[in-house]
Amino acid sequence: MGDLIGKSVKRVEDNRFIKGEGKYTDDFNMDNQTHAVYVRSPHAHANIKGVDTSKAEALDGVVKVFTGQDIADAGIVGSICGWQVDFKNGDTMKEPGHPIMVADKVRHVGDAVALVIAESKNIARDAAGLVEVNYEVLDAVVNPKEAAQDGAPLVHDDVPNNTIYDWELGNKEETDAAFEKAHHITELSYHNQKLVPNAIEPRAALGHFDSNEDKYTLYTTSQNPHLARLVIGAFVLSIPEHKLRVISPDVGGGFGSKIFVYNDECGVLWAAKQIGRPVKWTADRTEAFFTDCHGRDHVTDAKIALDKEGKIIGLRTKTYASLGAYLSNFSSCVPTYLHGTLMQGLYTTPAIHVDVTAVVTHTVPVDALRGAGRPEATYGIERLVETAAREIGMDPAEFRLKNFIPPFDGVKQPGYQTQVALQYDSGNYEGALKKALKNANYEKLKKDRDKARAEGKLLGIGFSTYIEACGIAPSAVVGSLGARVGLYDAASIRVHPTGKVTIYSGAHSHGQGHETTFSQIVADSFGIGMEDVNVVHGDTESVPFGMGTYGSRSLAVCGSAIMKSVDKVKEKGARIAAHKLECSPDDLEFANGSWTVKGTDKSVGFGDVALTAYVPHSYPENEEPGLDFASFYDPANFVFPFGAHICVVEVDKETGQVKIVRYVTVDDAGNIINPMIVDGQVHGGVAHGIGQALYEGAVYDDSGQLLNGSMLDYCMPRADNFPMFETDTTVTPCPHNPLGVKGIGEAGTIGSTPAVVNAVIDALSDYGVKDLQMPLTPQSVWAAMQS
Amino acid sequence: MEVSMTVNGTSYTHDVEPRTLLVTHLRENLRLTGTHVGCDTSSCGACTIIVDGETVKSCTLLAVQCEGAEIKTIEGMAENGKLHxxxxxxxxxxxxxxxxxxxxxxxxxxxxxxxxxxxxxxxxxxxxxxxxxxxxxxxxxxxxxxxxxxxx
Structure with missing residues (x-):
């Protein structure tokens, strides 16, 4: 290896972005292009009694208006759910249909009813306003717990009690026994509120059908173009893979919301063939609020049991999870395999039982959002732990240290088998917390807090020590749990004749900096410069069949595929080098870009070998020309990043406004390739998690109207909401992948939410406030202080 | 309506619908796609540009309001190949x-x-x-x- 790995190399992708020369989906146009606008339901639940498109069709410049009936007549099913979760009794989960546009009934505000295609976007908008839909409005249900009750309005007639599945994990009897013998029990009820993803780039699609080649092309805002091709081709529109090209160019943030294959994009591609012209659609922000999959929306009752020494002996949760009106691609696995399986946290809790009822409601569909299930789990555990510590009069840090799983590296000590189906790979949880305590100067901090309190200021300190499962995922494991896809990744390395290298990555970069990080590992591996490597991603016509970017998996899974291809290049390169040096490949060692005969100064460079591979005049017998390898990597296990966050807040006595005074993080993502990028991921993640704690949340009224469906009404975190985050790391390598890496994209979000809420509760301890529901708006904090 | 403006040092004259937003004009007619649209409520700031020496959110102006204006977008920040x-x-x-x-x-x-x-x-x-x-x-x-x- 060279000296690039571990360095804060500046990002190569920035050159285009800082000049405004990034190319996002909406920046592309095609000859003879048309513009599409969807007509969407203003009601959460209504029967469609009639759709009149005649006025819209009569408008000059309108090309075509399609309705839900056209979709039904064409026999097209909509997007699918990619993960089957069974009921406790073994029945298969309910999977109500999700048509591209509905013909008979709307089930959430924003449900698509018609698609208007016109010569310009303005004309399409005008015409959309002329489509007359006659609705018979029905009662709606928006709360996940209420949805499961008898008599609640049904979202789908064939889903009794709106229940998609019920599910449990852990050992109920042992958990019951633990609570029976408990010395102390702490209980909390909380709502991980519904969040709107709000990637700053709205979703967009540009679809084209080439009748000469009988081939479709779709430019779209996707985190995983191959997954999009698979779902659209094989399930939604029945297009053979080789006749569908999906291009996901620069993408302006995803956070999970652009994993999913949405009906809207499918409709655009379908319409392009129907009218024989390219069709372009770009969501406006309001539309994004009503169609991008939301996150969270878990209503939970949770309990933790302690013995008389303050050791945790049991944990139990009951969650009602909303999946929204329809099942998005991975919606079913979020409340179960990404949530229930994380309930061990970092603690030795010997008995755990998790119970989940997943329901449909008359709201925007819910799926993975940065963290996806793990923030919901961590919020519960970390609030319970901190509350329990306070109730028994123990310092929250000391309580955690007492209950942590002891350090294990996964090599000399085995992985840690949890009570909830996972085997943690490696961890040093006390190491992270102790470093965070030191960095925060905790002893002084406590004195500062007490002094401030004495002066009448409401200062609070809150902790969160989290773990997450990412590097998703071992295909056989997730297959046995209901996943309907493999979750490996793929990467090719093409060494060109002059020794320059192109990496073709199945992972897609939309802010994560793959073009830099992947180049660093390959340049170092071959002893060449960063400038000698480039990365191609986002086009199914050129990149191998990888599963894309989500679940903090790119480096751990796609990076490992890259390393497999690196090894193949080196192996073949050694055979070519051995031929040139007239020795055996076993006599060679590779370092600093050259193969050298051990113990001699005889060597041949990487570029020389590459040239020989493509100009094979003097060449090993039976060796193929070329130096170009693809690899698939299916991980042996998940990876388990972890960390400790400490938050210090001050609450304004008069207004209830929460100000974050300090935020200290120690995250452990295994080996680090680029510390600058890791830091940036933590910053963004922490901000997102603070957003949930203090600012964000979809607000619905009883009729199912989203009351804050715009950026004016939905409180997005701003630059002046934060202090400088004080980040640091520990390094506990992953024992089962070639780079020893874990993942960092979601860590900040998972860790931060409970730390903030715990800090606010601490600040309000003199007021007897034990619990608050998120987001902790000034109004809610102030009201709690008054009661 | 006809509207003329100077953008990043180049003069442009176009016939636009009066309701065309400045940001739409820049992106669709001038093909300057570095100015982005992230919302529809003038909240996100992705469309910020400089009009006559002052930054504005270009979704808050109609193109026709910018007759004769001197505009700079992100594409005009680097000068003579040198980044700002x-x-x-x-x-x-x-x-x-x-x-x-x-x-x-x-x-x-x-x-x-x-x-x-x-x-x-x-x-x-x-x-x-x-x-x-x-x-x-x-x-x-x-x-x-x-x-x-x-x-x-």
Whole structure:
């Protein structure tokens, strides 16, 4: 290896972005292009009694208006759910249909009813306003717990009690026994509120059908173009893979919301063939609020049991999870395999039982959002732990240290088998917390807090020590749990004749900096410069069949595929080098870009070998020309990043406004390739998690109207909401992948939410406030202080 | 309606629908796609540009309101192939991730440093509160502006 790995190399992708020369989906146009606008339901639940498109069709410049009936007549099913979760009794989960546009009934505000295609976007908008839909409005249900009750309005007639599945994990009897013998029990009820993803780039699609080649092309805002091709081709529109090209160019943030294959994009591609012209659609922000999959929306009752020494002996949760009106691609696995399986946290809790009822409601569909299930789990555990510590009069840090799983590296000590189906790979949880305590100067901090309190200021300190499962995922494991896809990744390395290298990555970069990080590992591996490597991603016509970017998996899974291809290049390169040096490949060692005969100064460079591979005049017998390898990597296990966050807040006595005074993080993502990028991921993640704690949340009224469906009404975190985050790391390598890496994209979000809420509760301890529901708006904090 | 304006030093005259927003005009008619649209309520700041020396959100103006205006967009920030120091600082300090908010952030930072060459951290954060970023937690954007302040 060279000296690039571990360095804060500046990002190569920035050159285009800082000049405004990034190319996002909406920046592309095609000859003879048309513009599409969807007509969407203003009601959460209504029967469609009639759709009149005649006025819209009569408008000059309108090309075509399609309705839900056209979709039904064409026999097209909509997007699918990619993960089957069974009921406790073994029945298969309910999977109500999700048509591209509905013909008979709307089930959430924003449900698509018609698609208007016109010569310009303005004309399409005008015409959309002329489509007359006659609705018979029905009662709606928006709360996940209420949805499961008898008599609640049904979202789908064939889903009794709106229940998609019920599910449990852990050992109920042992958990019951633990609570029976408990010395102390702490209980909390909380709502991980519904969040709107709000990637700053709205979703967009540009679809084209080439009748000469009988081939479709779709430019779209996707985190995983191959997954999009698979779902659209094989399930939604029945297009053979080789006749569908999906291009996901620069993408302006995803956070999970652009994993999913949405009906809207499918409709655009379908319409392009129907009218024989390219069709372009770009969501406006309001539309994004009503169609991008939301996150969270878990209503939970949770309990933790302690013995008389303050050791945790049991944990139990009951969650009602909303999946929204329809099942998005991975919606079913979020409340179960990404949530229930994380309930061990970092603690030795010997008995755990998790119970989940997943329901449909008359709201925007819910799926993975940065963290996806793990923030919901961590919020519960970390609030319970901190509350329990306070109730028994123990310092929250000391309580955690007492209950942590002891350090294990996964090599000399085995992985840690949890009570909830996972085997943690490696961890040093006390190491992270102790470093965070030191960095925060905790002893002084406590004195500062007490002094401030004495002066009448409401200062609070809150902790969160989290773990997450990412590097998703071992295909056989997730297959046995209901996943309907493999979750490996793929990467090719093409060494060109002059020794320059192109990496073709199945992972897609939309802010994560793959073009830099992947180049660093390959340049170092071959002893060449960063400038000698480039990365191609986002086009199914050129990149191998990888599963894309989500679940903090790119480096751990796609990076490992890259390393497999690196090894193949080196192996073949050694055979070519051995031929040139007239020795055996076993006599060679590779370092600093050259193969050298051990113990001699005889060597041949990487570029020389590459040239020989493509100009094979003097060449090993039976060796193929070329130096170009693809690899698939299916991980042996998940990876388990972890960390400790400490938050210090001050609450304004008069207004209830929460100000974050300090935020200290120690995250452990295994080996680090680029510390600058890791830091940036933590910053963004922490901000997102603070957003949930203090600012964000979809607000619905009883009729199912989203009351804050715009950026004016939905409180997005701003630059002046934060202090400088004080980040640091520990390094506990992953024992089962070639780079020893874990993942960092979601860590900040998972860790931060409970730390903030715990800090606010601490600040309000003199007021007897034990619990608050998120987001902790000034109004809610102030009201709690008054009661 | 006919509208003429100078954008990044080049004069343009177009016939536009009166309701055409300035940002739409820049993106669709001039094909200057570095100015982005992130919302429909003038909240996100991704469409921030400079009109007659002042930054504006280009979704808040009609193109026809800019008759005769001198406009600079992100594409005009680098001059003679040399990046503006603020652009350099955003790269140096990792002030961007997905890049979508970046043009607006860079131009809002330009306005701040025009008015206040030596801003405090609080002043930087306050002056960027009209620009949303979902990726960076704003930290390295603030650091980039601090760095740029030493160079501009």
């Amino acid at each position: 120091p603020i652009q350099e600082s955003f790269r140096e300090k990792h002030g961007l991730q997905c890049g979508f908010c970046t043009p607006g952030m860079i131009l809002s930072s330009w306005q701040l440093l025009e008015r206040n060459p030596n801003p405090s951290e609080d002043e930087i954060r306050h002056s960027l509160e009209g620009n949303f970023c979902r990726c960076t937690g704003y930290q390295n954007i603030v650091t980039a502006v601090q760095d740029a302040a030493t160079k501009v």
